[in-house]
Amino acid sequence: MYVYFIHTSTTSILSRSIGVYTKNKYNHVSIGFDQELMEVYSFGRKQIHNPLVGGFVREDMSSGLFTDAKCQVYRMAVTTEEYYQMKALLQEFEGRRQALKYNFLGLIFLSWGFEIERPNHYFCSEFAATILKNSTNIILPKKVTFMTPQDMTSLPEMELIYEGAISSYLELNALAKFGYPVTWEVPSVAY
Template sequence: MKSIYILLTKSDTYVSKAIKFVTKDTYTHASISFEKNLQPLYSFSRKYVNLPLPAGLRIEPLTAGFYKKYKEIPCALYELKVEENVYQNAKEEVETMMKTSNTYHFNLLGLFLCKLNIPFHREKCYFCSEFVSEILSRNKALLLPKEPSCMRPNDYTKFSELSCQFEGRLQFLIQKIQSSLYIKESL
């Protein structure tokens, strides 16, 4: 068995506050990683720390850029155990998408329709939780209760197949990851 990791966050940006106000959800952003240290961490997110748009397919470093500025935000890290072939297929799909990341765009209309539970997907356009959901669904890693374009980050807190590995402030998750890697390396 291999592990796929889903990181849920809620930042203090205006966009995140607006999403939280409308949805009442605890978490407003979702990312996916295939490594225990969450690097690389993939999502559809802002390209510039201080601007919500433009946004697209990105690697989100935990110790630089957006997460460096917002390191005190609440987060939850979930682990999904999958078969080796499911893991490899999902990882390869994301890596292939990254090779042409400039051709992918943010699904702003889909983000609005998601709250209304109206499925809406455009080719090569995603919002964060739609992207994570599409990868997991297409590769049969997780059976979703609704269309990927209707999945919200908070929906991942309700899956029995996912185990919560951490819940708290991002800075403490980063410390936990760094200390566990250090302990492994020094053994």
């Protein structure tokens, strides 16, 4: 079985600001449970026009800020038991949705190299790392409060299967559903 990690770069002011600071192309990570990216979760904005209201979200990769987003899609092989442990943990997050907040302060402390643990507060890569740490046997290189989206991509279990426009990835998956042959190779041409 596979789980998917979607690293995105949007045109939002917040995304561009983080990119200027980190000098990384992709500054947001989400976890998906199907190749078509119909079931995707992360910590991010709850309102499209207000980046300051954030928390646990189920993301729609075909609309909103993701419409024009660039992405890298990684997949990770997990056992059936790990897959269902991840899903169970996500259900716990879902059940506590109202109490969960975006960890803006943790993100600032991370940039300064200091750790701050805040119950019920997560930023996107902290959330993804928490899911992995508590559901799999994967050894993380850092504490979850220090994990960045780039740290997630460097895990040996991650396999890059696509890079480009997220809309193109979704179109390829739609074609595959109708029986068209689709190869999941990372294009060698920059977009």
